[in-house]
Amino acid sequence: MSGLRQADRLLEERGIGEDFGAFVTAAAWTRDGLVSACALGDGTLALADRGGFRRVAAHDGAALALCADGGPAGFLSGGDDGRFLAVSAAGEITEIARFGMKWVEHVASHASGHRAAAIGKKLYLIDQAGQTQKQLDHPSSITGLAFDAKGKRIAAAHYNGVSLWFVASKSDNPRRLEWKGSHTALAWSPDNDVVVTAMQENALHGWRLSSGEHMRMSGYPAKTQSLSFSRSGKFLATSGAETVVLWPFSGGGPMGKPPLELAGGDGVLCTRVACHPVHDTVAAGFADGLVVLADIASERILPVAAPGRGAVSALAWSADGANLLIGTETGFAARINFSKH
Amino acid sequence: MTETSQQVPVTVLTGYLGAGKTTLLNRILSENHGKRYAVVVNEFGELGVDNDLVVDTDEEVFEMNNGCICCTVRGDLIRILGGLMKRRDKFDGILIETTGLADPAPVAQTFFVDEGVREKTRLDAIVTVVDAKNLLARLADSPEASEQIAFADVIVLNKMDLVSEPEAAALEARIREINRFARIHRATRAGVAIADLLDQGAFDLTRVLDHAPNFLEDDSHSHNEDVASMSFEAERPIDPEKFNAWIGALLAAQGQDILRTKGILHYPGESRRFAFQAVHMMAEGDFIGPWPKGAKPASKLVFIGRNLNRPQLRRGFLACQVDAAP
Numbered sequence: 001m002s003g004l005r006q007a008d009r010l011l012e013e014r015g016i017g018e019d020f021g022a023f024v025t026a027a028a029w030t031r032d033g034l035v036s037a038c039a040l041g042d043g044t045l046a047l048a049d050r051g052g053f054r055r056v057a058a059h060d061g062a063a064l065a066l067c068a069d070g071g072p073a074g075f076l077s078g079g080d081d082g083r084f085l086a087v088s089a090a091g092e093i094t095e096i097a098r099f100g101m102k103w104v105e106h107v108a109s110h111a112s113g114h115r116a117a118a119i120g121k122k123l124y125l126i127d128q129a130g131q132t133q134k135q136l137d138h139p140s141s142i143t144g145l146a147f148d149a150k151g152k153r154i155a156a157a158h159y160n161g162v163s164l165w166f167v168a169s170k171s172d173n174p175r176r177l178e179w180k181g182s183h184t185a186l187a188w189s190p191d192n193d194v195v196v197t198a199m200q201e202n203a204l205h206g207w208r209l210s211s212g213e214h215m216r217m218s219g220y221p222a223k224t225q226s227l228s229f230s231r232s233g234k235f236l237a238t239s240g241a242e243t244v245v246l247w248p249f250s251g252g253g254p255m256g257k258p259p260l261e262l263a264g265g266d267g268v269l270c271t272r273v274a275c276h277p278v279h280d281t282v283a284a285g286f287a288d289g290l291v292v293l294a295d296i297a298s299e300r301i302l303p304v305a306a307p308g309r310g311a312v313s314a315l316a317w318s319a320d321g322a323n324l325l326i327g328t329e330t331g332f333a334a335r336i337n338f339s340k341h
Numbered sequence: 342m343t344e345t346s347q348q349v350p351v352t353v354l355t356g357y358l359g360a361g362k363t364t365l366l367n368r369i370l371s372e373n374h375g376k377r378y379a380v381v382v383n384e385f386g387e388l389g390v391d392n393d394l395v396v397d398t399d400e401e402v403f404e405m406n407n408g409c410i411c412c413t414v415r416g417d418l419i420r421i422l423g424g425l426m427k428r429r430d431k432f433d434g435i436l437i438e439t440t441g442l443a444d445p446a447p448v449a450q451t452f453f454v455d456e457g458v459r460e461k462t463r464l465d466a467i468v469t470v471v472d473a474k475n476l477l478a479r480l481a482d483s484p485e486a487s488e489q490i491a492f493a494d495v496i497v498l499n500k501m502d503l504v505s506e507p508e509a510a511a512l513e514a515r516i517r518e519i520n521r522f523a524r525i526h527r528a529t530r531a532g533v534a535i536a537d538l539l540d541q542g543a544f545d546l547t548r549v550l551d552h553a554p555n556f557l558e559d560d561s562h563s564h565n566e567d568v569a570s571m572s573f574e575a576e577r578p579i580d581p582e583k584f585n586a587w588i589g590a591l592l593a594a595q596g597q598d599i600l601r602t603k604g605i606l607h608y609p610g611e612s613r614r615f616a617f618q619a620v621h622m623m624a625e626g627d628f629i630g631p632w633p634k635g636a637k638p639a640s641k642l643v644f645i646g647r648n649l650n651r652p653q654l655r656r657g658f659l660a661c662q663v664d665a666a667p
Contacts, residue, residue, distance in 0.1 A: 024428040041427040061394070062428045080396075080424060100398040103424060120399065140401050141417060159416060161402050180408045181417050200416070200455070201406050222456060 007290070007306035010336055017334030018053045019309075020046055024327025026066035026234075027314035030073045031111060035089040036325045037075050038314060038333045039063035046079060046333050047091055048325075051094045054332065056091040059083060067104050070113040070128060078104025084117045084124075096130050106142060110151030114167055117255035123156050123168060136172060143170055144186030144197065155198050157186040162207070164195070179214065185225060190233040194249065198224035202240065204247075206254075215255055217247055221269075228275040228316075230282065235260070235296055237273040237282045244270050244284040244294055263295040263301050274315040278327075283324055285312020291326050304336060348463040349426070350540055351435045353448050355489045355571040356470030357479050357516055358441030361499040364390075365470055365531035365538075366438055372535055376433035379425050381418070384439050385532045394594045396421055396430070400440060402447045404593040405454060410599045411621045412454070413447040419455045434539055435462065440576040442485050445469075445492035446600065446620055466541040469493035469523075470531065474503040476512055487568045490516055491645045495538060502529045520605070521570040568600065573655050577662040578609040579640045584661040588617070590623065591657065596622030599646035607638040609663050612639075 011017060016181040024043030030036075038046040042060035045066070051322070059079030066077045073089040082099040086106065099119045106118035115126045120141050125134040136156075144157035147167075156163050159182050163174035183197035183205065196215070202223055207217030217238075225239035235246040238256070243264030247254035263270070263284055273284040278298045288307035310330030317324055322339040326332075356362040362488050370378065379394045401417040418437065425435065439448060445467055452464040469489045472479070476498075479486035490496060496516060501509060513525055526533045536558045584606065592599060602619040606626075617626040 025427050042430075062424065064424060064427070080428070103396070103421075105420070105424070140403075141420070144414075159401065180404075182403050182414075188653070199406070200414075200419075235448070235666065 001219045007303035008207040011302070011305045011334055013333050014338070015049070015305075015336035016052055016277065017305075017332060018046070020024075020044075020053075020055070020333055022331045023060065023312045023329050024331060024333055025060075025064055027316040027325045027327045027333075028066045028068050028075055029316055029318040029323070029325065030075065030089050030337050031068045032072040033318035033320050033323065035073065036316070036323070036335050037066060037087070038075075038325065039066035039328045040331065043079060043081070045087060045091075047087075047089075048335055054091065056087065056093070058085055058087065058093060059203040064103060064118075065108050067107050067109055069330070070111060070115055075109045076109055076115055076117075078107045078117055080104075081104065084119075084126075086115075086130075087112075094130075096125065097132070098124055106145040107282070108145045108147055110147040112151040113148065114151055114154075116147070116154055118156065119216040121153070121158070125154070132168075134165075134172065135165050136163075136174070138163055142263060143182075143184050146188045148188050149190055149193065153192075155186055155188055155195055157183040158181070162186065162197060164209075164219055176190070179205045180205075181205075184225060185222065187227040187229055187236065189229050189236075189249065190231065194233075195238060196227060198238075198240070204236075204238065209243065211269060217254055217259070220245070226272045227276075228273050228282070230296065231277055232280055233280075234280065235275075237275050237284070239284075240271045242266060242267055242269055244273060244282060246282070246296060251321045255324055259270075260296070260299075262296070262299055263292050266290070268307075272312045273316045274317055276321050277317050278318055278321040283315050283317065285315050285328075287311040289316070290326055291324075293324075347389065347398065348461060349432055349435055349461050350465035351437060351452070352465050352539055352541075353421075354436060354438045354470065355443060355445050355467060355468045355492070356441065356484070356594070357475075357486050357489065359475070360441075360470040360472040361486065361497070361528075362438060362441075362470050363533045365468075365497060365499075365533070366436065368531050368533075369436065369535055369538065374535055377430070377556075379432045379435045381421055381435065381437045394425075397517065398427070398666060400443060411446070412450060414451040414454050415447045418448065418451050419458055422458050422462055426457075434465070442483075444485060444488055448602075449492060449620040450623050453620060453625055457468070465539070466494040467492050468495045468497065468538055470497045470499050471508065471516070473498050473500045473512055479485075482600065487519055488600065490519045490523070491568045491570075493520060495541060496520075496523045496525045497531060497533050497538075498527045499531050500529065501527045501597060518594045519568045519570065521572070522645070523645060549662055568645065568647055569593065569649055571649050571651055571654060572641060572643045573608075573658045575640040575642075575659055575662050578638070579661050580663050581606075581608050581615075587657050587661050588619075591654075592619055592622045592624060595646075595648070598648045599644055602643065602644045604642035606640045606642075607632070617642075 026039040034298040041062045060078040075087040080103045084097045086094040108116040121138045123136040140159040142156045162177040182200040185198040202220040203218035220240040235252040243261035246260040269287040274283045289309040290307045291305040293302040310328035310331035314327035398417045405412040604617040605617040613628040
């Protein structure tokens with residue numbers, strides 16, 4: 001028990017946590033880093049600032065997707081009630097769009113103000129005034145969404161590949177990155193040159209945009225649900241194995257190079273990863289509820305939360321990297337402050 | 342097949358256009374059963390839904406990159422079932438309606454392939470609605486019609502008011518030629534008791550096989566393009582290694598033609614029954630409860646498919662038995 005208590009020390013001394021009793025489907029911070037939010041399977045959002053959590057009713061059903069809004073404060077959320085919402089840091093809800101019976105499964109934004117929502121095969125680009133600027137069609141349902149770092153392009157994953165769209169382009173012809181199969185999640189490297197997807201067959205596929213090179217990373221015992229590039233772009237952290245699997249993207253990698261594996265040994269599946277926004281450090285959550293920080297260079301592991309509160313289903317860093325937000329399948333949510341006292 | 346109590350039962354409704362699927366769905370949803378269902382449909386039509394959740398989807402079938410050409414799954418279902426499992430209000434069951442021309446294999450295979458789906462849900466039964474008036478014509482002109490019957494655990498023979506009793510008997514006989522193991526319910530305007538459709542545990546193979554009539558009966562449709570079903574029984578225990586090698590090679594070679602395989606196997610020295618099942622080339626197996634008291638353990642294996650070679654299948658299965666005592 002002393003080991004467990006020690007594993008919880010950071011949560012107890014530097015965190016606030018609460019049990020909400022509903023699946024945490026996503027976690028995000030406002031761009032100014034002051035307010036955090038967890039999207040929950042009962043349709044509510046659990047907003048939190050330093051003082052503590054509070055619930056906001058948002059969706060009639062499950063809240064499925066959540067991200068920071070384009071501006072400094074506020075969030076975007078999507079639900080299986082077909083509603084795409086803007087949520088202020090104070091918890092006021094504004095409906096941006098309503099899509100009937102279709103689920104709003106993916107949302108994204110960029111600091112330039114762009115908002116995006118994926119509904120079935122359609123991608124909607126919407127501005128801060130709530131006006132739909134583009135409606136982009138895909139050959140099948142969108143399964144992952146990400147803006148590039150500059151906000152110039154947006155990538156949408158679907159069956160048999162990824163479509164890249166220029167946000168401001170007058171002609172709407174996407175660049176198609178093709179690879180046969182079902183792509184289920186997506187990440188874009190910080191230098192905008194690499195797009196990686198997770199696939200149904202427990203493998204990753206990547207494209208280097210400048211050269212057209214394909215990359216294939218396999219060997220996972222389970223599906224990768226979560227992928228995150230390190231700040232430097234040198235590593236791609238992934239879930240789906242009983243360790244945190246980090247693929248090297250420097251020095252000619254990842255092809256032909258073995259991945260770095262951290263925080264293994266317990267025989268428990270890693271379910272979520274989130275790279276730190278400043279340092280080459282990764283937060284990882286496991287199926288037993290354990291959350292750790294792993295320093296990539298030194299391979300040192302720092303426990304953050306002990307097992308026992310449900311499989312980790314969401315992790316998010318504030319933009320300054322001072323705070324980490326955790327959510328689990330059984331409804332536990334916590335935010336932990338890592339800044340110097 | 343494990344922890345069934347934790348898993349939400351899923352019922353798949355198939356049937357040719359106009360057979361009465363939507364009528365049946367409406368009946369299920371409007372009956373006062375006190376339960377709550379999530380319903381996955383392709384075209385949101387005139388569903389009378391109060392208490393239930395309806396999800397509108399496009400059937401998205403894709404091939405797995407595992408070198409198996411007939412291994413197709415429904416990507417949209419993987420996403421939707423995953424999403425439904427995140428909701429706080431759990432469902433008593435999930436109903437999936439397929440389009441009229443749909444091949445049921447991708448739906449069934451989704452429950453073999455995806456870990457997340459397998460963990461949280463279980464395929465309870467495939468229910469196929471057929472139109473008594475038009476069944477023979479459909480069987481003659483579309484391969485999907487016979488596949489939907491072949492995959493069925495339960496068949497609703499609908500529009501019985503439009504056929505005579507001798508016609509109905511002939512239809513049942515025709516259905517039995519394709520699938521000897523499904524339970525058939527005659528109905529008018531899809532009037533079937535919910536208890537006969539939902540929570541069937543139809544993938545509880547013992548039940549299926551115990552109800553299978555005429556087990557060793559000869560089959561006259563064993564060498565043509567028609568879908569037929571065959572069953573075999575072995576008295577001596579089955580050697581697991583021999584069986585795995587044989588069934589693996591058989592499904593790899595003929596899995597496109599073999600739509601479904603189900604079996605209950607008696608392994609040497611094992612008090613529990615081993616349940617085996619496959620959809621095309623995708624196979625799985627697990628131990629289930631012990632043999633019934635007083636019953637002599639015996640292994641049974643069932644195939645439903647095209648171009649089944651009875652003597653060859655029998656020889657292959659019987660050769661998996663442990664050697665007879667000298």
